[in-house]
Amino acid sequence: MKGPENIRSRAVSFFTEIGEISYFALRFFREVFRPPFEFRELIRQCYNIGNRSLLLVCVTGFILGLVFTLQSRPTLMEFGAESWMPSMVSISIVREIGPVIIALICAGRIGSGIGAELGSMRVTEQIDAMEVSGTNPFKYLVVTRIVATTLMLPLLIVIGDTVALLGSAMVENLKGAVSYQLYFNEVFDALKYSDIVPATIKSFFFGFAIGLVGCYKGYYCSKGTVGVGEASNAAVVYTSMLLFVIDFIAVFVTDIFFEVQ
Incomplete structure (x- = not known):
């Protein structure tokens, strides 16, 4: 009987946590439009999140473009379709892989x-000290961080996609003697609004999810110092x-919408 009871307790715990995260999100939407607005803390969080993650995103994007192009090029060469490389890489990275x-x-x-x-x-x-002093810690700590991640992640994704395409263009320039101008002309000819807009919209949801779960796990952390590591790992x-x-x-x-269109 321990097996079914264990499964049932895990299921109850899982759905309970989903409900608590949903309530946490509802509280965020209730607080985010209510004054006072912590603009200075929001700007500080945007700087910290964006600036400290920029180098990591650029390195990741550059390596992603290099590896994806190096792995795809031999297969396209077998079919004599090297000219499709810019369009294939750009659509794949902008639509799905990059975000x-x-x-x-992140x-x-x-x-x-x-x-x-x-x-x-x-x-x-x-x-607890902030609550006793009359400050709203949820507004100051949680709302600013969630809004900052929601705003900064799309910018980081755009920068990462750009650097990835630069890495891919470098490989094509060295391997196939394709000029950077020709490569990016092919990229811009291949990309459409139906590729860019959905990827940009979902990146806002990605940023919101990162901020929401990270704040939830940290805000309700318990069990002493051990709980800090557990909160970080669970986040x-x-x-x-x-994601x-x-x-x-x-x-x-997106498939349903553009199929209807």
Whole structure:
């Protein structure tokens, strides 16, 4: 009987946590439009999230473009379709590979950082002290971080996609003697609004998910200092799973919308 009871307890715990995260998100939407607005803290969080993640995103995007082009080029050469390389790489990176990979990298970098930061504040009773002093810690700590991740992640994804295309263009320039101008002319001819707009919209949802789960895990951290590590680890795991769910929904809705169009 331990097996079924264990499965049932895990299922109850899973759905309970989904409900708590949903309530946490509803509280965010209730607080985000209610004054006072912490603009200075929001700008500081945007700078921290964007600036500290920029180098990692650029390196990841550059390597992604290099590897994807190097792996795809021999297959296209077998069919004499090397001229399709710019369009294939650009559509693949802009539509799917770039947003998902960069969002996962940012989930590890940003989500774990937020979870550990808020978790340590909860353990050291700094959040309790803010509540006693009359400050709204949810507004100051949670709302600003979620809004910052929602705004910054699309910018990081755009930069990462651009650097990935530069890496791909470098490979084509060295391997196939394709000029950078010709490569990017092919890229812009291949890309359409139906490729760029859905990828940009879902990147906002990616950023919201990273900020929401990271703040939730850190804000309700417990169990002393051990809980800080657990909150940081759980933030990355939960966010990574949620990113794939959001990506599936976004692709499904996009296919339906443009098929109807």
